[in-house]
Amino acid sequence: MNSSVPPKRIYAVGSLRYTLGGVLLVCSWLLWGGFCYSMLVYMLVPTLLPLTLDSFHASGALIGLVVGSIPAAMNFVMNPILSTTSDRLRSKWGRRIPYLAFATPLISLFVILLGWTREIAVLLNQSLLPHASPELLGLILVCVFAILFQFFNLIIGSIYYYIFADVIPHEFIGRFMAFLTLSMTASGFVFNYYLMEYALEYSAWVYTVIGILFAVSFAAMCFFVKEGEYPPPPRNQAAHEPFAKRMIGWIRLYFRQCYRNPFFLMLFLGTAMTQVSTVCRSIFNLLFATKELHLTEAQFGKIMGIGSLVSLGVVLLIGYLMDKLHPLRIFLWSGIPVILINLWGYFYAVDYASFFVVGIAVVIIYSIQGQSIVPMYIALFPPEKYGQFSSANMMINSLLVIIANWGGGLAIDRFGYRFIFIWDLFFTTVATGILIYVYIRWRQLGGGKHYLAPEVE
Template sequence: MNPASELRPDAAPASRKVWKVGTLTYTAAGIVALFVWLLWGDFAWSMRDRSIPPVITLLFKNYGSPDMLTGILIGSLPALLGLVLNPIVSYRSDRLRSRLGRRIPYLILSTPVIVIGLVGLAFSPPLGTTLSHWFGPVLGASLATLIFLALFWTLFEVGCVVSMAVFNALVNDVVPQELLGRFYGLFRAVSLFAGMLFNFWIVGKSETHHMAIFLGMAILYGIGFTVMLVKVKEGEYPPPPEPQGPDAAGGFLPAVKSYFRDCFTKPYYLLCFLSGIIGGAANIPFNLFVLLYVKSIGLSLETYGKYIALTYLISFVVSYPLGALADRVHPLRLTIAVQSVFALVTLACGLFVESQVSFLVGLVALGVMAGAYYTASASLGARLLPRAKFAELSSAGGILGAGVNIVLAPAVGFILDQSGHNYRYTFFMGFILAVVSIVLFLLLYRRFLRYGGPAGYVAPE
């Protein structure tokens, strides 16, 4: 069933609420159907994102990867791929006009790439063992396995980067703007539910049943995301903007010039990008190495998983109210408030976490506040960026974010290697990044008010 109702606004009964976004028109039933299918796709997406990074982090460590190399593979490599692929896919997606829309074709292409990457990760250990037998003592089984893990992880991330470039843009194209905060609240709730499932029942088996986890996620994502793509329909779009001036001839170089002119010549949007990038990066130092932190203090993965599930349960309860609050007070205001509390929590963790008990208390507090930040800021881009060039401008933020992550992840790993793997330092690194992001968000808010503020905002062209 097409979630976009064929009902026309002028044909609707006066008492019947109708929502419009572009050429799509929804009744209440159509909104429910749209949300159900998007959230089903989000569940498959979230199970993939919640389960794969922790498992691959442990496998890299188990097969001899130092923290700095793990940081490069888990943090810098996806960022580098995003730096290359995100602008290309986003720019072309904004300008694509096809029978299936402008976003769904790219999501269709990326889905089998992700599935193949997951299957390859599942079979990397036996492939590594086989390869080491062929080469004898020249190539050990651990190094050979690490090579296969890195190769299939790269393939997996290629698919993830392409899908990430357009999935949020699809949401922005099909969900009415006045419902975006609520949708992203539900979006976060589904993601947190997936996190609870993984951490309560599966994370403790990450080292012993990694093949089953990878294969299970391949099946779930392949089927779940494909069903969403079949059920969700895009509307019609106006013709893409025609190149002007010296770019009118078309071609690669004019497209590149047009892209950089649209995305990197407006200080307001650069401030939008940087504030969100640094805000999200504040959680990276701890998140990237949390499982290694857990093992360093002798805490079992089962116990860690239960407390993460508790964290997600709390975040699950507050996610929709936070999304609704973002619609009412504006996500920029809410983001500043939430990030301020997050900064205080990271500082408190750095100062007072000394035992397993205090670590678990800090883990829950930090996780809840990090989740609140992601929920509060989820609809921020959709509320600040112009809809016609949403994917293109979002990808510009991705480029800057990739640059930050390329440097940040291995830098954190290097500091931890030099400190003797004192993972408590990750709290202080997160605090510094959170404070910087708050300053940037406040500067952004001042400019936001100049463009009309919450009541009359118009995105500058």
């Protein structure tokens, strides 16, 4: 007897097979992991770590080094290594999950220790180092805990986004990325709107609660998300050559392919300058609001939270516009409102109301840039060498951000917190000029419908 119920459609990625319910389940775990990871890495640490360092009287230059330059330097070295080794790893847990599961408890540990640094410093002073200054001990411990946190965070930061292509059927990737952006934006709203007011007075408990939430949630994600089977990694055809010679040959080929063509080099520089433009605001925005404008942490958190909430709708609109207009156009022209916002903010952001306007506008426009940058890379990088060009772009970004975080800290020490507007204005202008060249060259290479990536070899 024939059944009137149609068979369930099966979706595949690699050796994995899902029903629609299975796809939704694996996406749900990854989205929840992204929510908790975003709250920890993109909200908690960048917001509270500068405050923690400032509470121990760290200079702006030291804050820039610890929060930005040192992590960027580590990323410059670690990302290509981690990316390559995870591609080649074969284990019964997969090639990505072992890295994520290993780093998760260590990230949580050092985040919690950051929250209790002052108490740990006092305990060390009373028990083991009676002649040492508790303030100096605290400052040293903050730097050590922050660097160790960033070290293990780079493992997850380098690997987490790769697992999507391994476990999510590719016909759902676009929609998944849109919902991941919404999830991470929602985490920004929750942190800023509900937790920011407790950030200073109860910082130790804020660090602790979010650290534990991340550890439990990300560990559960690692347990319930299953990778499939992978073919054996490719063999090195030059394996018979000495190791040093193979390494030199690989490095030469890598740099020749990635950096010789002006189109890609200018694209790397243009996107790197947009990253550089945000470093002062990302580190010193809260200090500007509280120390120069005399806002409370709760007021700052409400502004940033409302901005995150408003940007949720913007994300859906930008996703539609990118399909119609191309992500390069969206990313390029988003620089114009950034320039105008900073010009206006430098002269007129003087109280709660004016900072509210600037804060909301900045969150919205940065969400547009963040939403369009990865689709832009996918559209422009050679598809067969996407990972290679992504890491090459990352290296340029990291190198310039290393310098920018330290230099931005020095600039803030010299000119004050309001200089965040001038910094963003200048480097966004430079980035927009570079990306105009990229846009013109992209049009010459075929534009939206007929673009072909330039030959790199």
